[in-house]
Amino acid sequence: MRTIVNFQTDLLRTFVSVIDLGAFTKAGEALGRTQPAISLQIRRLEELVGSPIIKQVGRTLLLTSEGEMLLSYAREILRLNDEVASYFDRSKIAGVIRVGLPNDYAVAFLQGVITEYTRQHTEISLELHCGWSAEILDRLHADELDIAVAMVNGERAQYLSRSWIERPIWAAAADVGVDTTVGVSLAAHPEGCAYRARMIQALDDAQIRWRVAYTGSGIAGLQNAVVNGLGVSALTQYTMLPGMRALDERDGLPPLAEIRVGLFYKHPRLSDAGIGLVNHIISRLDEAGVSSSPRSRYSELDRR
Structure with missing residues (x-):
C-alpha cells in the first residue's frame, strides 16, 4: 500500500x-x-x-x-484551504483591497472580473492603481498593494500565484495599408513597456525601418491612434476594436515574442476579502482558459 x-x-x-x-x-x-x-x-x-x-x-x-x-x-x-474556510465563515467579507494593474497590458477583462466581485460583496472598497509592471511590483513589495497583475520577468518570480501567456498581435486600421519596404509607423506606450520593446526588437531583427508616430500611456489613446491610422501597434485579442485588423507575416511583419503575465500577492498579508478576490480572478482566468496551474507551469519548464 x-x-x-x-x-x-x-x-x-x-x-x-x-x-x-x-x-x-x-x-x-x-x-x-x-x-x-x-x-x-x-x-x-x-x-x-x-x-x-x-x-x-x-x-x-x-x-x-x-x-x-x-x-x-x-x-x-x-x-x-482559505477559500473553503471563507465559504463556511458566515461573517461578511469586507475591507479595502488595493489592486495594481499594468498600463502595458489589456486591463479591460481584468477590471470587469474585479468589479464583478466587488458588486457581489458590497462591503468591499476597491482601489485600482495603474502603472508600469515594474512599478506595480515595487509597490506590492512595499506593501502598498494587496494584489498585482504584472509582466513576469523570469519563470519563478517572487509572490507569483498564477501566470499565463499572451501573444501580442500586430494591429492596424482596417482601411490603412502597411508597406514594410518604406518603414513602419508605430503607435506605442512610452519606453519601459513590454509591448513596445517587442515591436522594436521584432522589427530590428527583421531589418525593417520604423519610427514612433504616437506615444501615450493610456490604452484608449493607443487604440484611437491605431483606428485613426497614425500607426500600427501590438495589442491583445482583448484590446482589438472594430475598425482594426490584425497583421501577420503575410503583411510583411515579423511575429512578436510572447509575454508572460502573472497574478501576484503576499499570502500572509492578504485579508479574507483579498483571498476571495484572488480566488475569483483565478476562477475567471481558468474559465477563459488562459491561466496555468503550478503543475503545468513546472511541467513546461521541465520540457525546456
Missing part, C-alpha cells in the same frame, strides 16, 4: 510566510509564533520533502530547487 505524506497546512503557511516576508522573525510575528517554533516547522517540512527547501546566504533567504517547486504548490493549497 502506498504511503501517503500529509503536508499540513500550518507547515505550508509557515513556509509561505517565511518566503513572502523574507525572515523567520517576521513570519513568527505574523503567525503569532516564536522564531524557534518557525524554525522547527521548516525543519519538519524539510523532513517531509526529504531535502532542504531554504538556504541562507548572508541575511538573504533563498529557495532550493525543491523549495521553489514546493512554494508553488503551497500557495495553491493555502488558497484553496
